Amino acid sequence: MDSLSYKTISANYATARKEWVVVDAENQVLGRLSSKVAKLIRGKYKTNFTPHVDCGDNVIVVNADKIKLTGNKWADREHVRHTGYPGGQRIESPEVIFKKHPERLIQHAVRGMLPKNRLGSAILGNLHVYVGPEHPHEAQQPKKVELNSIK
Numbered sequence: 001m002d003s004l005s006y007k008t009i010s011a012n013y014a015t016a017r018k019e020w021v022v023v024d025a026e027n028q029v030l031g032r033l034s035s036k037v038a039k040l041i042r043g044k045y046k047t048n049f050t051p052h053v054d055c056g057d058n059v060i061v062v063n064a065d066k067i068k069l070t071g072n073k074w075a076d077r078e079h080v081r082h083t084g085y086p087g088g089q090r091i092e093s094p095e096v097i098f099k100k101h102p103e104r105l106i107q108h109a110v111r112g113m114l115p116k117n118r119l120g121s122a123i124l125g126n127l128h129v130y131v132g133p134e135h136p137h138e139a140q141q142p143k144k145v146e147l148n149s150i151k
Contacts, residue, residue, distance in 0.1 A: 011048045018126075022135070022141035023059060025106065027067040028098040028147065034109035036150050037061060041126050042114065045052040045150065054123055060137055061129045069094060079108065103129040 011113060025033055043049050043056030069077075074095045082089050091104065097104055104127050114120040 006101060009048060011050040011053050011055045013053065015048070016043075016053060018055070019047075019050075019057045020137060020140040021057050021059055021145045022142045023061050023147060024063055024133075024144055025061050026063040027148075028067055030067050030069050030105060030109055031060075033067065033147065035113055036147050037106075037108050037127065038113035039150075040145070041110070041123050052119065054119065054126070055123075056123060056126060058126045058140070058142075059128070060135050060142055061106055061127070062133050062135055063131075064106050064129050065098075065131045067102070067105065073097075102131055 023033070023037060023040075037059050039045060040059050041056045043054075046055060049055060075093055077094050078091050078145065079094065079097060080091050094105055107124075107127065109118075111128055112121055112125055128135065
């Protein structure tokens with residue numbers, strides 16, 4: 001037998017079928033929402049998933065101000081950041097971050113679930129988080145995705 005009967009198809013930048021999807025974060029738990037959004041951004045739900053290529057969808061998350069955290073995480077969890085100056089380590093609770101910038105909680109959670117390399121940084125650009133139900137991406141004709149239908 002001189003030829004292979006099956007060929008492994010690898011996606012690349014030209015053959016990746018990227019779509020725009022809208023996810024509603026209203027009454028969603030932060031971690032469960034973030035894990036599903038990270039899989040959508042990465043392209044894990046697609047049949048032509050390739051680990052080293054950005055083949056995932058562009059995800060728009062709306063109603064970021066209506067997410068939930070279970071248990072006592074609003075007060076007990078700590079988010080650490082650094083200003084870049086000596087002694088510039090700052091620790092904040094999700095409650096404080098949520099009052100100022102609700103969209104940053106989702107961005108931070110999704111960033112932690114992506115690869116820690118150049119591809120992960122590039123893929124994070126496919127995430128668009130908005131506080132209210134409105135978003136400026138109507139021209140891309142995004143389709144609405146129900147998170148409970150995704151496993």
